[in-house]
Amino acid sequence: MKLLVIGGGGREHALAWRLSLSPRIHKVFVAPGNAGTAQDRGLENISITAIPELIEFAKKEKIAITIVGPETPLAAGIVDAFQAADLRIFGPVQQAAQLETSKIFAKEFMQRHNIPTAAYTSFKDPALAHQYIDRHITPLVIKADGLAAGKGVVVAQTKEQAYSAVNNLLVEKNLGGVESGIIIEEFLQGIEVSFIVMTDGRHILPLATSQDHKRLYDGDLGPNTGGMGAYSPTPFISPDLHAKIMHDIIDPVITGMKEEGINYCGFLYAGLIITAENQAKVLEFNCRLGDPETQPIMLRFKSDLFTVIEHAVNGTLDQVDIEWDRRAALSVVMAAHGYPENPRKGDVIHGLTDLTTEQENTDNFHIFHSGTRMDGKDGKEILTAGGRVLCITALGENIKIAQQHAYKLVEKIHFDGYQVRRDIGYQGINYQQRKQ
DSSP states (O other): OEEEEEEOSHHHHHHHHHHHTSTTOSEEEEEEOOHHHHHSTTEEEOOOOSHHHHHHHHHHTTOSEEEEOSHHHHHTTHHHHHHHTTOOEESOOTTTTHHHHOHHHHHHHHHHTTOOBOOEEEESOHHHHHHHHHHSOSOEEEEESSOOTTOSEEEESSHHHHHHHHIIIIISOTTSOOTTOEEEEEOOOSEEEEEEEEEOSSOEEEOOOBEEOOEEETTTEEEEOSOSEEEESOTTSOHHHHHHHIIIIIHHHHHHHHHTTOOOOEEEEEEEEEOTTSOEEEEEEESSOOTTTHHHHHHHBOSOHHHHHHHHHHTOGGGOOOOBOSSEEEEEEEEOTTTTTSOOOOOBOBSHHHHHHHHTTOSSEEEEESSEEEESTTSOEEEEOSSEEEEEEEEESSHHHHHHHHHHHHTTOBOTTOBOOSOTTHHHHHHHHHHO
């Protein structure tokens, strides 16, 4: 059978790679893919992004199932369009994807279904937003209502920063316009974790827990990014807390969707804060896998991913379980010079050839590509082509050992101006050391 993965980032590389390992799969097409998916055995890039053309391709190639990676095609209704064409696809429909595409929709949905989250108020008028800031203490969190590629959230430590964020979003509209407005919410103190599940609309299958690192610099300093690294599993989610998250957050989302006449089939990502009282509250929902969380999760995934997704599409997700590698996995993102504000493209990446050969002979690590492209006279030179360039992902007996393995691999790769955090996994490592 043949599959189609929509997207071209590290998340899609990890998904396509894991899917290609299924003995039932002959080929995985990736649209549009990157240099990594162009090189991995069993994968093939196609330079198609328009939904009507993707539908025609899926029909022509007799694609068994299409899997959607990023949020933009979900927001554009790719799942609705494929289903209307009688094509099987894994991902939430456009109406369900509003959980991610509209912060206001998500907050109102959580209120309706008593899902724990931060208190908030929405605004379209910058003057009213400024008045709200005047009446409240900082820090405050300002979020663009719509999709913003990881750049629509500002944690304002001072009122001046809050005013600036409001002006940036509502007056200057530097994210291309946020016509539906912004939300300002209370700042929740605690540990951030990622909780991702698969669902067929009735049944829910949790994936391994994880924690990502959003800030650019060590110690969680600097600007927010799409994610500078992640690890799995996270020790901050105990079995008891896991059960509580399922009961208080995940189950009400799927049940609430069904009550509102929406069938949610796909991945659901809950970005959570674990408070000092060991309570979980929702920071955000994504309607797809996280990036870079997908990379360590897929490296630990030992079952046949295609079979699991097939059950989800068929509505029989209760008939399958997932086997996980008992080891921890940790991913380190190598980002381009100037990321996140103005990432530079076109730098030559060195050191990948030997590592690519080595990873073919081991299951202990994988180099997942994000913003890369093939170039050069022989077509084999790999250049940077985005903000987050590579995601170096390694396994280890615990988080610390996985971290050491990943950073040894990072040292073998170079491109001009690359940026790397040197402390990915530090919170989990410190937690485990305190418990010893």
